[in-house]
Structure formats: C-alpha cells, structure tokens
Amino acid sequence: MIDLGRPTHGDVVDLIIDDHRRFEEILRALRMGDVDRDEARRAFAAVHVAHSVAEEELVYPVLRRKADDVGQHEVEHGEEEHAEGNQALLRVLELKGTDTPTFVEAVEKLSNLVAHHLAEEELSILGPARTEVAERTRRELGAKWAARRTELLDQDCGDVDNVRRLVDQAKRDGHLDDE
Known part of the structure; x- marks a missing residue:
C-alpha cells in the first residue's frame, strides 16, 4: 500500500509541501516501476486530486486576500497548472497497460508538468504565504485543508x-484548450 497521508492539522504551507514531496515519491516509483504501477497511478490520482481541489477551494482564496505577493495572476496560473496536471493524469489513468512505451511517455509528461508546478507554486505562492500570512491563519487553514483533503x-x-469530469470542467472554465 502506498501511503496517501492523512494529516489532521499543521501549518498549511508545511502540509502542502509535504504533499509535494509525496507526489515526487509516488511519481518516482511510477517511473521506476519498483511498485505496482496500477496501484501507484491510482494513489497518485487520489492524492493529486484531493490536494488540488482542497487547495483551490480553501487555500488560494485566503492566500490571495492575506498575502500581498499572491495575486489573481498567481492563483489563476496555479489553477491552470492543476488543470494541465489533471489532463495529463487522465491520459495515464485511461491507458490499459502500464508496461508500454505509451504509458512511459504519458508518465513522463505528467512528471514534467507536476515538477514544474511544484517549483513554481513553492516560489510564487507558498514562499510569500509563509512570510506574509500569520502563523495562526496558516494553522487554521491547515486544519481545514487537511479535513477537506x-x-x-x-x-x-x-x-x-x-x-x-474535472478536466471537462477545466475546459469549460477556460483553463485548458480543447485539444
């Protein structure tokens, strides 16, 4: 079993970063094939979706209001990157086999999109949140985010x-092209 993590409280910035490291671990295992790849892709899907939905519903709106350096552009860009990640994830989930060149390519694309998003979010959203948002607010938000996740x-x-459904909604919301 892959540990999905089920935190109950903490600083929301730390909790999100912990999940980012979990993403990297699961993706590494998925790429290396040293775990059941079907289990790994299902675990990644669960954590990625729970994380990003809770983040968009609860975290982004608060950080946008409380952190001067987290504006509408950063929030919209984060939402677009979540949508791109979900689109790449959908491709991985829809593939039948996990030992084909097509699967490897789909996992590579997903890994690259996620790595880019994690780096950007940590720099442009989470870094400012740690310095500009009060610890009490980050802890309250952490408990809410963890419960929703x-x-x-x-x-x-x-x-x-x-x-x-999430990918289709992102297309309707203009976060994805209709490729």
Whole structure:
C-alpha cells in the first residue's frame, strides 16, 4: 500500500509541501516501476486530486486576500497548472497497460508538468504565504485543508470518471484548450 497521508492539522504551507514531496515519491516509483504501477497511478490520482481541489477551494482564496505577493495572476496560473496536471493524469489513468512505451511517455509528461508546478507554486505562492500570512491563519487553514483533503480521499476523488469530469470542467472554465 502506498501511503496517501492523512494529516489532521499543521501549518498549511508545511502540509502542502509535504504533499509535494509525496507526489515526487509516488511519481518516482511510477517511473521506476519498483511498485505496482496500477496501484501507484491510482494513489497518485487520489492524492493529486484531493490536494488540488482542497487547495483551490480553501487555500488560494485566503492566500490571495492575506498575502500581498499572491495575486489573481498567481492563483489563476496555479489553477491552470492543476488543470494541465489533471489532463495529463487522465491520459495515464485511461491507458490499459502500464508496461508500454505509451504509458512511459504519458508518465513522463505528467512528471514534467507536476515538477514544474511544484517549483513554481513553492516560489510564487507558498514562499510569500509563509512570510506574509500569520502563523495562526496558516494553522487554521491547515486544519481545514487537511479535513477537506481527507474527505475527498474518502470519496475516491481520483477515480478516472471524476478526473474526466474535472478536466471537462477545466475546459469549460477556460483553463485548458480543447485539444
């Protein structure tokens, strides 16, 4: 079993960064094939979706109001990158086999998109949040984010049908092109 993590409290910045490291670990295992790849892609889907939905619903709006350096552009860009990640994730989830060149290419694209997003979010959103948002606010937000993330995990949010719905909604919202 891959540990999805189920934090209950903490500084929201630390919790999000912990999840970022979890993403990297699961993606590394998925690329290397040293775990059951089907289990790894399902685990990644669950954590990625729960993390990003809770972040967009709860964290981004508060940080936009409380951190001078986190503006509408950073929030919209983060949402677009979540949508791109979900689109790449959907491609990985829809593939039948996990030992094909097509699967390897899809995982590579997903890994690259996620790595880019993590670096950018940590620099442009989480860094300013740590210095510009009061610790009490970050802790309160951490408890809310953790609870919502767990709720989404319990709802099987990484299911391929839900990921497909998220991608379709992102297209309707203008966060993705209709490729």
